[in-house]
Amino acid sequence: MHTQWSDGSGMIAEMAAAAETRGYEYIAITDHSKGLRIAGGIDELKLAAQGAEISAWNAAHREGRLRILRSIELNLNPRGEGDMNAKSLGQLDLVLGSFHSALRTKEDQTGRYLAALRNRQVQILGHPRGRIYNFRAGLIADWPRVFAEAARLGKALEIDCYPDRQDLNLALLKLAREAGVSISLGTDAHHPWQLDFIGLGMAAALKAGVPAERIINFLPLSELKSWAARTKA
Numbered sequence: 623m624h625t626q627w628s629d630g631s632g633m634i635a636e637m638a639a640a641a642e643t644r645g646y647e648y649i650a651i652t653d654h655s656k657g658l659r660i661a662g663g664i665d666e667l668k669l670a671a672q673g674a675e676i677s678a679w680n681a682a683h684r685e686g687r688l689r690i691l692r693s694i695e696l697n698l699n700p701r702g703e704g705d706m707n708a709k710s711l712g713q714l715d716l717v718l719g720s721f722h723s724a725l726r727t728k729e730d731q732t733g734r735y736l737a738a739l740r741n742r743q744v745q746i747l748g749h750p751r752g753r754i755y756n757f758r759a760g761l762i763a764d765w766p767r768v769f770a771e772a773a774r775l776g777k778a779l780e781i782d783c784y785p786d787r788q789d790l791n792l793a794l795l796k797l798a799r800e801a802g803v804s805i806s807l808g809t810d811a812h813h814p815w816q817l818d819f820i821g822l823g824m825a826a827a828l829k830a831g832v833p834a835e836r837i838i839n840f841l842p843l844s845e846l847k848s849w850a851a852r853t854k855a
Contacts, residue, residue: 629652629812634690642686642688648843649691652748653672657697658697689843694717694718695748698734702735708743716846716850719747727761735768746779751794753791773803781795781805781806781823781826783824784811787810796830799831799836803836804836
């Protein structure tokens with residue numbers, strides 16, 4: 623197991639220490655972007671400052687195995703557009719794009735998913751349905767069509783491993799497997815102990831029969847960066 627994505631929430635060193643104890647090769651810090659201020663979203667200046675902090679940590683721990691990746695959870699509007707400038711995003715190792723608005727509509731949302739996947743700034747589509755157990759059912763889409771487009775573009779869809787998310791669910795994971803989609807495991811962790819949620823996502827992927835080679839967390843760091851670069855081309 624090489625890594626899992628994490629919302630750093632200002633605790634980069636703590637998250638890194640927890641990842642090291644788990645033997646990870648890398649971890650990505652994916653704080654929310656500025657459009658989601660209610661969740662502490664960061665703007666371009668704060669993203670740059672965070673990047674400097676991550677670079678300093680990596681330099682100070684160059685003899686160790688773990689590397690921290692510069693990343694973000696980009697807030698997407700229903701048109702699949704992000705809220706950060708392209709120059710700032712271009713400095714990152716990974717961009718996780720997620721919807722956080724108009725999540726209760728019951729109309730087909732296939733169009734917004736296709737637009738998000740075609741957004742060249744996004745490599746991973748986070749918690750795709752926006753589902754929260756016993757709170758929000760999640761969005762509806764023509765999932766085979768969405769998965770086919772993700773596979774065509776070489777982009778990944780996330781299993782959000784947080785217990786009340788588990789999005790994608792098992793039924794959709796089986797469709798994603800059949801379409802040949804790459805899968806990303808994300809804990810949505812806001813505290814170091816929540817990194818343990820990775821087991822829920824791994825169990826779902828295993829039960830759905832997703833091949834290990836299609837789970838991007840299992841890629842060595844050099845291959846992960848090459849994959850991310852290809853999705854921007």
